[in-house]
Amino acid sequence: MPTAQLAAIADRFRAIPRHVNPNVHALCDLVVVPTLREAIISNLLPPGFRLVEVTLAQQLKVSRTPVRESFAQLEREGLVTVLPRMGVFVREVSPLDVEEIYEVRAALESLAVSLATQRMSALGRAQLEVTVEAMRQRVEENDPVGYTEALDRFYALIMTLADNAALHRTHTGLLGPVRRLRRIAMSLPGRMRSSFDQAVLIKAAMENNDPAGAELVRVQLANARDAAKAVLSHD
Amino acid sequence: MPTAQLAAIADRFRAIPRHVNPNVHALCDLVVVPTLREAIISNLLPPGFRLVEVTLAQQLKVSRTPVRESFAQLEREGLVTVLPRMGVFVREVSPLDVEEIYEVRAALESLAVSLATQRMSALGRAQLEVTVEAMRQRVEENDPVGYTEALDRFYALIMTLADNAALHRTHTGLLGPVRRLRRIAMSLPGRMRSSFDQAVLIKAAMENNDPAGAELVRVQLANARDAAKAVLSHD
């Protein structure tokens, strides 16, 4: 059973104090969803893997109910596919899926950069500085997983600066299926560096109130898409 | 209790033969979700209304489990707000929400029209013809609710022609919170006519391979947004 480590991951999330993020369903959102999310993104539960309610319930030491509820959440995030009465499976991502997702990402993120550029405040500038600095550190430490998370925070900040909650939600919902690919792709030679250089350009454009930022994002995403597809063709 | 009619709506959905759409959770997707969706969009369950699990379970003659699962689905559609341990409420929509949603819709739908224009086939042309004709009939019958549904099918067709499943899903997920407003807005004097005229222009642009279609959509949505906000300010 390759999923014996699940319990360990679950215990890590269980240990986090409840007060950190109060507005969540206790077991479902606080333990089961994070555990399965991490397990799927890290490829411990590979694409196509069947998730059986009772099995997971035993391994995570909860009942079937929170597991069921978590499946709905994970489906919403695009991490699993639910086939009614037939089972739940870790979502398989095709090259076509990647094409489609990045096409939409381009539309959403270039909109976000446009809005953020227009609406950016002094505080925003400072936050951008800090976030990009964090990314630089990950690059220097050669930490692809950490860099991917920092990059996510970079995008999240842009969404925050764009000040459009619907845009933020929509974008987050789109990323799910390619999360695993992105993490792996970031380990490709030169990929992290290329991503970071592009991010610096985008930051500069935003600071200079330069509308070219929106186009830079499209370039950034084209590279990311190709890297994801490269990963896909090698496994 | 203003929700006594719920059982009636539920029975309507219960009567639909199972084979129409096989891949769904029996009770949850086939009865509970459609019933609550219709009840919310039609304003039978108004914004802010508290949805209590046991009450709904009794009225819909199911147990709490499918109701719970349906809440997750409805939250995903943007129709309800789940406050853990505090209850589920019909989502309240602010003017700001409307602004944000239509900003994102504009990005997604103009992309969709661009893609659909490029990729349209003879079959697509014919489908477009049929769909717009159905809209014309609703206009002539002065049936705002029917027209809104036909308009939804018009957008759905454009998404299909754009041939990007991720875009389709994302767009659908965005519409939820404004569904009720759109239906009401379509009853405003002249609104249905204006919407239809614009749709005809968009159709023409697509048929003529004219990239201006993407811009026409933005105009269409600006009108729709203003109508929705007008509704919001009057209730």
Next chain:
DNA sequence: AATGGGTACGTTGTATACAATGTATGCATT
């Protein structure tokens, strides 16, 4: 040997019982 049907098993779908939490009410104390 191949195909058809039937039965048994595993898994999901649903119902209900129990536990935990949030809210409101009423009382006591200041």
Next chain:
DNA sequence: AATGCATACATTGTATACAACGTACCCATT
């Protein structure tokens, strides 16, 4: 009279038992 606390109630969160469905295997029949 106002505020704080405690207790009771309503409601959600979780666990488990039962029912329905889909799949696979085996046997019988051709």
